[in-house]
Amino acid sequence: MVDPITTRRFGFRCVFFGLCAAIIFLKMLPLSTIPRSVPGPDLLFCLTAVWIMRRPRWAPVGLIVLVHLIADVLFLRPIGLWPAISLLGYEYLRRKAAGPTEIAIPLEVGIAAATFAVMVLANALFQFVFGVGQPTFLTLIYHVIVTVIAYPLMIAFSHFVVRVRRARPTDVDGSGIAA
């Protein structure tokens, strides 16, 4: 006898992991090896942030760290730095989302954008201090901008396709407290 809330939560955690794996997989396809001046968006951040802002329990810390570590290893990034920084960023978002008032979407995009920019900056700073080679400042700015553009799309995808929506007060008896 497993209660339905737990089952559903477990199911959506699996979905979260699957989507992250799909993103990593897509990024690794050797479709174009030409370097472009504008880098692609950080979809992993978009997905995680969107889920945290809606259903924090469906994106647990352990899973997030695991996925980001795998991405670090596969993407040839310094191992451990980005997961550490992004974990702090995600915790900040989690606390914002847990507040009593609902956050309107434009405000949410703003918060996510600011958080991501700070994360990227902190990452670059760390890499600079520890003498890890890094891309130019302009590329980083492009990266932030592209990610911010992708963020609302990820909201739409999560809302309409995966049906990850904020728990409403009316949901409480149906799917538990803040599910």
Add this chain to the structure above:
Amino acid sequence: MARERYGQEEYGRPVRRVLIGLLVVILLAVFGVWRIDNPRVERFRAAMIDRIVPSFDWALVPVTRVSRMVDDFQSYSRIYEQNQELRRELQQLKSWREAALQLEQENARLLDLNKVRLNARLTYVTGVVLTDNGSPFRRSVLLNVGARDGVQDGWATMDGLGLVGRISGVGERTSRVILLTDSNSRVPVSIQPSGQKALLIGDNTLAPPVDVADNLEDVRPGDRVVTSGDGKVFPADILVGQIAQGPNGRLRVKLAADYGRLEFLRVLRNPETPVIATTGALIAPDEIPVSAGEAVGASDG
């Protein structure tokens, strides 16, 4: 029930905060280890990629093929223009072929006169590109040949025509090629016909800049760029590309390899490649007199 959960939440919050802090510290420690003991962690990374990526092989190959087919299909719309273009190029090539044949004969005669033998040790093993690396800031690809096929760190990789990159990270079944366009790539080259030595510096663009060592005036756009073989990084005289002048006057290299379509790559066997096992070994042996531990022991004794 509800109250109990909320109660847990209130109680759990500081504990949670401590746990998160601990996790961050652990992750930063991992980063520290990566920074300090880089070769070992990179070997671990290669081994892990070696485990993960080939298991996705069944999906990687078809998806890549299909998307390339879509690309090819789009190019059908331009097929007439392409045909015209190809005809023109064919005409030009015919004249070049004539010239090449004459030169080949001349070359053969001269080689015969000189009793020159080409380096027979430069054989190669061909690998298929499995994956790109996902990061937008790094340029590398993963090949499906690895230690099993005798691939070693540091070997040069080329497509049919020109140099593509350098092996860095070898797993049992896979190996990673850092492309010339990666911002960490540095390759000693020489510019023909003037013979100037230069360093090709990857900067995440398709045409990496070159730092010419001495005489800038001798280098002109259109000059051939080949590897110089300095520092025993690469065998000498592999074609890299042509000099071109960037918009701000900086000399760049138009790479000969077709970076749009890296599919099959040749890994040149180079038995003389020095093995870099530790960070210390990056410095030439004669520059490190005694290691720290031994030095302490020596002063004690």
